[in-house]
Amino acid sequence: MTTPVLVVDRVTKRFSGHTAVDALSMTVPPGVIYGLLGPNGAGKSTTIRMIMGIYVPDDGAVRLLGDGRGGADLSERIGYLPEERGLYPKMKVLDVLLFLAEMKGMDRRTARPKALGWLERLGLSDWRLRKVNELSKGMQQKVQFISTIMHDPDLVVMDEPFSGLDPVNAQVLKETLFDLRARGKTILLSTHIMEQAEKICDSICIIARGRKLVDGTLTEVKRAHGGKHVLVGFDGARGDADRIFADRRLVAKHDLAALYAELELAPNADAQEILKDLVSSGARLSRFELAEPSLNKIFIDLVGPEAATAAAQPGTEVARA
């Protein structure tokens, strides 16, 4: 296995008595889109801030890019989009981008064509000499997005990148992320919108109340949680379907309609056996599909009871998730 881009090793962060992140570990391999998922207040932003070296963990360690140094020292190779977006309102768009590129270790001469290229690509060319506060919120987000990836970082860390984006811009962002991944870059993003994570992420880590509930590749997580489902559609003849579905060795639960059935397989049952039995009993099928539960369902199953009760966050330090 290649060296992970990011290793979070049992990090803990406490804020005046309240534990925002509790001994959380995760490993992000290179070239993937990794989703850090969790309900509001789960500790996603706190984790990301520790990864970025903005917060110092009370316990545990973060290793970035196989390097022992912190985020500020590696800023040339990391792009960071914080959850709370902000730019200098009175600066011109291009000037902001150049300044932020300098913060990432680029010099202005190299940064200028890149900034202009990205502004062009995201349709903001005409706005480059306008002040930031003249731009709409969506446009400002795009500018900030450019500032995150303009220096072509190896690791991009984005806290809730899709929040506040309209569908068109969300699509642009998604394509850009895929493009980055295709070029071997690694992306870590946090979100609480599972449909989005399911469409984008290769690997995920679900946390709640500062603790990890599950992590792994999307396929692994789906395989490990929520069981296997089979969707069956009949094309007229049902054969001996009723008897087969009642067999508890094969089917744990079934939901039967006239021409349609959703089965939850019994543990260790083989779907192929059901298919064989159905066909040999004379049933004509229009559909036989092995279905995975949606990430949303897994998430709700796992987080459900806790999601509604995110721990209170006293003190001046407010940990956002």
Add this chain to the structure above:
Amino acid sequence: MHKVLAVIRREFVERVRQKWFWVLALLGPVILGVIFYLPSLLARGGGVKHIVVVDATTSAFGAQITERLSRAESVFVAVRVPASPGVVDSLTQEVDAKRLDGFLLVSDVTVDSGKAEYRASNVSSFVATGTLQQALRELVSTTRLEREGVNPAVVARARVPIALDTKKIAGGKTTGESGAQSFTLAYFMAFILYFAILVYGINVMSSVLEEKTSRIVEVLVSSLRPFQLMLGKVLGVGAVSIFQFGIWALSGRLLVSQRSRLLGAGGMGDGGQVWQLPHISAETLLLFIGCFICGFLLYSAMFAAVGAMSSNEQEARQAQQPVMYLVMIAFFSMFAMVNDPGSTLSVTLSLIPFTAPIAMPVRWAAGNLPAGQIALSFAFMLLAIVAVTWIASRIYRVGILMTGKRPSVKELVRWVRAA
């Protein structure tokens, strides 16, 4: 280092691009000029007065005084009329109708007893009454002396004005500075230092606050250390202030070199006596710049911490008060220090790092500042800068990422002590 330079550059460029910078740059000298020339401007008040000299003398005195007053052409246009019954009444009506500013009554008694009468719509003008008094006094004494048979040439020689020249002794040497110049110098240095330290310190504060409230600080802190960011900010704003001083110095020079012309236009040849221009030596300039830099570094670090611990402008305005009081103490104790620059209070104030940036130049200008104390004071200030910057950067580091209520003093102490 590259990143610190980028922060400095941004602070500098963005500030110099702002309108207020140029307003201050151009308005500064104008305000200074107004303060400088206000006395002469005010003294001139009302312009030329048209008066009539009612001459009841039997000698040439009336004609002479009229001629003398007309010489002060920026103050008076004087016309002589012989005294006759009813003339006072008709002149009073003229004054009432504002066709005339006033009239002077002279008679033989004037020469004997020194009594004359000036009736006018406005008798509170210093310049008018002063000019009248001086002209009368000189003419009366000349006339009396001549009456006693004194040679007019002798009288003229005796009239040569006395100029009391005050020279300051500093460091065992007599300098070319007068008392008035010393005060002017002390006042201006203290005022400019006070003003600049406050304005630019608050600039650092609002810059910190801007990054904090716009939340851009999170991106910055993930790219460079908070201390680098604070350093860049302080130095960037400091560079703006030095640039501002440069502009002021240039325009100030221009103003000074043109001052005779400006004053001449006002017809106040000796107006400069009120505000004599101090001689600004290289040492004075050096001390001034040294004090500004130390004062600015010291206070802007504190203002940066204040900005970092506040969440909005109102909070910052409250939190900045203690820092502002420190500067104000230094400025307002200036008046006590000018009177007695060697007093225990003055010496103490010029050694305490927080008041020294203003107290030292004041004592220097007033002519009492041993070299040893300068060295000691600068040493203290440098130590204080290191200490205050260390504390401030720790508050800054924690504060810029905080939201919510302003921290208590106890919490601040914890921030400073946190590793």
